[in-house]
Amino acid sequence: MWKWIQAFASPKNFYQTSAKIIPWFLYPFIGLTLVGLYWSLIVSPADYQQGDSVRIMYVHVPAAWMSLFIYIVMAIAGAIGLIWQIKLANIVAKVSAPIGAAFTFLALVTGAVWGKPMWGTWWVWDARLTSELILLFLYLAYISLNNAFDNPKTASKASSVLAIVGLVNIPIIYYSVEWWNSLHQGSSIGVNKVSMQIDMFISLLLISFAFKFLYGALVLMRARDEILIREQNSTWVKTLIMKGEK
Amino acid sequence: MEILTLLAFDKYASYVWFSYGLTFVTIALLFLRTKSIHRDAIKQLRSKYLRNL
Numbered sequence: 001m002w003k004w005i006q007a008f009a010s011p012k013n014f015y016q017t018s019a020k021i022i023p024w025f026l027y028p029f030i031g032l033t034l035v036g037l038y039w040s041l042i043v044s045p046a047d048y049q050q051g052d053s054v055r056i057m058y059v060h061v062p063a064a065w066m067s068l069f070i071y072i073v074m075a076i077a078g079a080i081g082l083i084w085q086i087k088l089a090n091i092v093a094k095v096s097a098p099i100g101a102a103f104t105f106l107a108l109v110t111g112a113v114w115g116k117p118m119w120g121t122w123w124v125w126d127a128r129l130t131s132e133l134i135l136l137f138l139y140l141a142y143i144s145l146n147n148a149f150d151n152p153k154t155a156s157k158a159s160s161v162l163a164i165v166g167l168v169n170i171p172i173i174y175y176s177v178e179w180w181n182s183l184h185q186g187s188s189i190g191v192n193k194v195s196m197q198i199d200m201f202i203s204l205l206l207i208s209f210a211f212k213f214l215y216g217a218l219v220l221m222r223a224r225d226e227i228l229i230r231e232q233n234s235t236w237v238k239t240l241i242m243k244g245e246k
Numbered sequence: 247m248e249i250l251t252l253l254a255f256d257k258y259a260s261y262v263w264f265s266y267g268l269t270f271v272t273i274a275l276l277f278l279r280t281k282s283i284h285r286d287a288i289k290q291l292r293s294k295y296l297r298n299l
Contacts, residue, residue, distance in 0.1 A: 055255065102276055113264055218280055
């Protein structure tokens with residue numbers, strides 16, 4: 001198993017194999033998005049209190065979940081890169097950051113848009129909202145730090161430490177609605193607990209799986225380009241480019 | 247016609263459609279940026295190798 005991981009994690013093998021894997025992420029993303037949109041905009045009912053504004057939840061909540069999920073992946077990949085010096089782990093961490101930042105931005109803006117009709121305001125300095133905003137700043141700090149060094153190894157080390165330290169913000173975001181009095185509603189989904197109508201739950205699941213596949217496809221596509229840049233002195237990259245890789 | 251009525255979403259239409267529109271734009275930008283990174287990487291490497299021929 002370890003040998004297989006090492007073989008797959010070698011830049012050349014990853015570059016070749018990932019090209020075949022990308023469609024396995026892209027097509028489920030497209031399919032799940034189409035079914036998810038149908039479920040969330042047509043099948044799913046309006047909420048008895050929030051009316052049709054509840055439909056914002058089907059993009060807001062999966063985007064917020066992705067913002068946490070990608071940060072955890074980024075920190076774990078960074079830690080693997082730091083400990084075992086696996087180049088691919090550093091690459092996954094690096095290319096994940098802008099995608100995570102985009103999902104965090106999406107969660108914050110759709111949250112504000114949902115907050116206006118429900119709370120009467122776009123923004124409050126509430127624990128959940130503030131800690132999610134800090135997550136966006138962590139992503140931006142990671143990207144800036146990674147771009148600040150010319151040497152990719154030094155950049156990976158410095159930014160991985162930042163990502164690992166920033167992990168402390170993840171439980172704060174998750175439990176903020178329990179630890180502090182918050183305007184933000186509590187979690188409706190937990191272990192053995194789903195306190196929402198089944199069609200609403202299905203819509204949430206469909207869109208959140210679609211986002212997971214989207215993330216997988218984008219990471220693979222971006223990691224391939226990062227590999228080409230980092231391995232530009234290798235013969236296989238030179239041959240590939242001069243043969244006319246598009 | 248019935249679907250159009252369903253998608254009107256009462257007084258929340260602008261909020262709902264803005265959120266879905268922004269999601270679409272964000273995903274589209276992520277894909278476009280990924281494509282442009284790929285194009286730039288290939289262009290940069292090709293010109294480097296041609297210079298060193």
